[in-house]
Each structure stands twice: as C-alpha cells, then as structure tokens.
Amino acid sequence: xEPLKSLNHIAKALVVSDKGLLAIDESIPTMGKRFAPHGVExxxxxxxxxxxxxxxxxGLSEFISGTILFxxxxxxxxxxxxxxxxxxxxxxxxxxxKVDRGLKDFPGFPGEKYTQGLDELATRLDEYRELxxxxxxxRAVITIGEGIPTSTTIETSxxxxxxxxxxxxAAGLVPVVEPEVLMTGNHTLERYELVSAITLxxxxxxxxxxxxxxxxxxxxxxxxxxxxxCNVQADTHSIAAATLRxxxxxxxxxxxGILFLSxxxxxxxxxxxxxxxxxxxxxxxxxxxxxxxxxxxTALATWKGKPENAGAAQSALLNRARLNSLAMQGKYSEEMDxxxx
Numbered sequence: 001x002e003p004l005k006s007l008n009h010i011a012k013a014l015v016v017s018d019k020g021l022l023a024i025d026e027s028i029p030t031m032g033k034r035f036a037p038h039g040v041e042x043x044x045x046x047x048x049x050x051x052x053x054x055x056x057x058x059g060l061s062e063f064i065s066g067t068i069l070f071x072x073x074x075x076x077x078x079x080x081x082x083x084x085x086x087x088x089x090x091x092x093x094x095x096x097x098k099v100d101r102g103l104k105d106f107p108g109f110p111g112e113k114y115t116q117g118l119d120e121l122a123t124r125l126d127e128y129r130e131l132x133x134x135x136x137x138x139r140a141v142i143t144i145g146e147g148i149p150t151s152t153t154i155e156t157s158x159x160x161x162x163x164x165x166x167x168x169x170a171a172g173l174v175p176v177v178e179p180e181v182l183m184t185g186n187h188t189l190e191r192y193e194l195v196s197a198i199t200l201x202x203x204x205x206x207x208x209x210x211x212x213x214x215x216x217x218x219x220x221x222x223x224x225x226x227x228x229x230c231n232v233q234a235d236t237h238s239i240a241a242a243t244l245r246x247x248x249x250x251x252x253x254x255x256x257g258i259l260f261l262s263x264x265x266x267x268x269x270x271x272x273x274x275x276x277x278x279x280x281x282x283x284x285x286x287x288x289x290x291x292x293x294x295x296x297x298t299a300l301a302t303w304k305g306k307p308e309n310a311g312a313a314q315s316a317l318l319n320r321a322r323l324n325s326l327a328m329q330g331k332y333s334e335e336m337d338x339x340x341x
Contacts, residue, residue: 007216008256010134010174012286014094014218015257018328019065020289020321021176023261024051024296025098025137026070034293040305044072050303052078054296055088057314063321066094068137068176068290074128085132096135096176097128099164103141112153115140115160125171135174137220137290138164142179142199144187144227149195154202162206165217175212176259176290178220179203183263185227189234193224193242200250214252220259220290221247223273228264240276244283257286262294267320268337270294271327279330288328295320 014021026034032042040046051073067088074097078087085095101117115138125136140157142149161177168175181196200221207214224242226234234242247258260277262270270291278287289295298320303313326332 007169007174011216011218011256014066015286015288016065018325019063020324021259022064022067022295023290023292024054025068034300038301038304046305048076053310053313054317057318059318061092063325064093066096068096068098070098074131094134095132096137097133099124099136100138106153109150109153111143111145111148113141114156118160118163121167125168125173129171129173135176136168137176137178139178139180142181144185144191144195154199158202158206161203162210162212165207165212166210169213169216174216176218176220180261181222183225183228186229187227188230189224189226189238189242193246196224196246197250214254218257218259219251219255220261222261222263236272236276239273240280243277244280253284255285257288259288259290262291265294267294267297271323271332272334275327275330275332278328289324
C-alpha cells in the first residue's frame with residue numbers, strides 16, 4: 001500500500017489553491033448524448049479531438065488541478081505521440097480515472113440502481129497506475145422518490161464505495177468517493193438534505209469498517225437542492241446553508257477536501273451556488289469542484305466538431321474554470337457571467 005503521507009499529498013494537491021477537477025469521463029453512450037444537440041457524430045476521432053482540445057487549453061492548470069478520464073482516453077496518445085497521462089502531467093494537471101462500470105437496475109428494488117465494476121478491480125487499478133493515473137473515481141447513485149431510497153440500496157451503494165476506496169488505496173491511488181443523490185424528482189430541499197445526511201453517514205461508517213484512511217481520499221458529493229420538478233425551488237442562500245449544515249454533520253474533518261458535482265445544474269447555477277457555500281466559511285475541509293457539464297457545456301456548444309472553433313471552445317472552458325475558481329474564494333458575482341455570453 002502506498003504510504004498514507006503520499007496519498008495525503010496527492011489528495012491535498014487536488015484541492016489546492018482554489019483549483020478544481022475537470023470531469024471528462026463520460027462513457028461512449030453519454031458522449032453521444034452530449035454531441036447529438038450539436039450535430040457531432042459520436043465516433044472515436046471526434047471524441048479524441050474534443051477531449052484533447054479541451055485538455056490542451058492554454059493556462060488550464062491555473063484553475064484545474066486534475067482531470068478524471070474515461071478508460072478510452074487514458075489509453076490514448078495525444079496527437080504529438082505522448083501518452084495522455086504524461087501529456088497532462090507536463091501541463092501540471094494530475095491525471096485520474098473513472099473505474100466504475102456504470103449503473104444497473106437493482107433487482108427487486110424498482111426505481112433504484114447499483115454500480116458495477118468491483119470484479120477484477122484490483123487488476124484494473126494496477127493497470128491504470130501503470131498508465132499514469134494518480135487518483136480514481138467511483139460513482140454510486142441514490143434516487144429520491146415514493147418509498148425510495150431504501151436502506152438496502154443506500155447500504156449496498158456505500159459498501160461498494162468503501163470496497164473501491166480500500167482497493168484504490170491498496171493500489172497506491174487516491175480514491176474520490178462519489179455518492180450522488182440525484183436532483184431528479186419533486187422532493188423538497190428538506191427531503192434532499194435528510195437523504196444526503198443518511199447516505200453520507202452510511203458511507204463514512206462503512207469506510208471506517210473497511211479501514212480506509214480518510215486523510216488519503218476525497219469526497220465528491222452534490223449540493224443540497226430542491227428536486228428539479230419541485231413546485232417550490234430553494235433560493236441560493238437556503239441551498240448553501242443546507243449543504244454546509246449537512247456536510248458539517250456527516251463528514252469527518254480529517255477528509256482533506258470535498259468536491260461538489262454539478263448534478264444537472266446549469267453552468268451559472270452551479271457556480272452561483274458554489275460561491276454561496278464558500279462564502280459561508282467555517283468548513284474544516286477544502287471546498288472545490290469536480291464538474292463535467294457545468295465546465296464543458298459552453299465549450300462543447302462552441303466547438304460543434306469544427307476545427308476552426310477549437311480556440312473559441314478553449315476560451316469558453318478557461319473562462320468558466322476561472323469563474324469557478326473565484327467562486328471557491330467567494331468572489332464570484334452573477335454579472336461576471338456576461339463575459340461568456
């Protein structure tokens with residue numbers, strides 16, 4: 001097992017100096033969904049061109065400390081022939097890898113999911129480390145609805161996260177533990193906070209059972225939000241207060257950092273809510289981001305699969321990353337978003 005000091009060093013490097021993670025780990029089908037509205041065909045060359053263009057953005061490391069890659073990407077070489085992890089390292093960005101294998105319907109539990117990928121995970125972790133990855137990510141999903149989530153699903157998801165984290169640390173990789181409570185539904189802010197608290201308490205209980213060193217991991221989780229179809233949408237201050245309260249009650253201070261996922265929020269919404277959370281102060285952990293769509297949406301809409309748009313797409317990404325860096329410092333204002341329109 002990699003010494004805890006080394007894991008802690010990497011974990012802290014990922015949440016240092018108001019920098020965040022770029023999640024560019026979409027599966028092949030998900031990339032198809034992202035490309036479709038922009039008329040871009042979902043084939044290997046387009047995926048590589050898009051991702052390499054994004055990751056080549058000049059100055060990106062000023063705001064982005066690391067990036068979560070998909071299996072396809074970490075095995076690729078950049079157009080200059082350099083392996084992708086090395087390519088990122090030369091730019092001052094720490095390479096990471098998504099290691100779960102997606103969601104499946106949970107048998108006997110309608111409306112709920114479990115995450116695949118524990119089979120042969122130890123072997124894959126060794127391979128990813130040799131390919132240059134320094135951290136890993138595993139996503140579990142909790143859905144709120146009538147009669148759900150069940151305690152069985154929460155515990156199953158938490159146990160898979162704990163197994164993943166223990167195996168990652170044994171392989172010398174920092175685990176990013178992601179229990180995502182979905183914002184999809186008509187639930188209130190209060191219900192979301194309750195489900196999030198139960199989920200996080202269960203996760204950290206099982207992390208302890210599996211002897212995961214908290215100093216050598218990061219938590220990726222959602223902000224506490226009203227359901228997207230709830231009749232009463234919480235305001236930004238309420239979202240920030242509920243999110244920080246929930247985390248203070250459930251996440252040990254020994255965790256180096258918490259990475260917020262955007263969870264379906266727009267770019268501006270995610271940045272605005274992040275700013276409000278960070279302005280509250282009092283968090284014992286570094287607060288950062290691991291955004292996918294909330295960093296890439298404008299960049300992808302600008303690129304549209306056309307080489308002549310590559311520079312403009314990079315500029316859009318860099319500006320959004322800069323705004324999120326300001327939000328981590330509590331220095332963002334909504335007027336700043338006019339710069340990317």
